[in-house]
Amino acid sequence: xxxxxxxxxxxxxxxxxxxxxxxxxxxxxxxxxxxxxxxxxxxxxxxxxxxxxxxxxxxxxxxxxxxxxxxxxxxxxxxxxxxxxxxxxxxxxxxxxxxxxxxxxxxxxxxxxxxxxxxxxxxx
Numbered sequence: 001x002x003x004x005x006x007x008x009x010x011x012x013x014x015x016x017x018x019x020x021x022x023x024x025x026x027x028x029x030x031x032x033x034x035x036x037x038x039x040x041x042x043x044x045x046x047x048x049x050x051x052x053x054x055x056x057x058x059x060x061x062x063x064x065x066x067x068x069x070x071x072x073x074x075x076x077x078x079x080x081x082x083x084x085x086x087x088x089x090x091x092x093x094x095x096x097x098x099x100x101x102x103x104x105x106x107x108x109x110x111x112x113x114x115x116x117x118x119x120x121x122x123x124x
Contacts, residue, residue, distance in 0.1 A: 023066040037091045048087040060097040079117030
């Protein structure tokens with residue numbers, strides 16, 4: 001309908017709807033890829049290796065920028081700017097960080113603020 005219309009407003013509405021659909025498709029694809037990696041890890045032997053938590057947190061945030069933008073959420077970072085190394089499973093830690101960010105974005109009201117960060121300490 002938007003293509004047949006001569007109204008720019010209809011074009012804009014159609015593009016907005018496509019953008020939301022595309023963002024949802026990207027999120028679903030990322031989740032499926034993460035799930036596949038986790039399933040693959042479950043089948044093999046777990047081996048911990050040095051993992052940079054800073055990179056995991058930054059990557060988790062970067063891949064969720066569209067999700068934050070769609071709700072006009074200010075997604076920010078506070079804390080350590082340098083590498084923070086621990087021994088762990090990069091895929092599973094990425095999944096953990098992703099789940100935390102997904103929940104924060106899901107339950108934060110529109111135009112809210114989500115701040116993630118690292119404080120230089122690792123606590124279990």
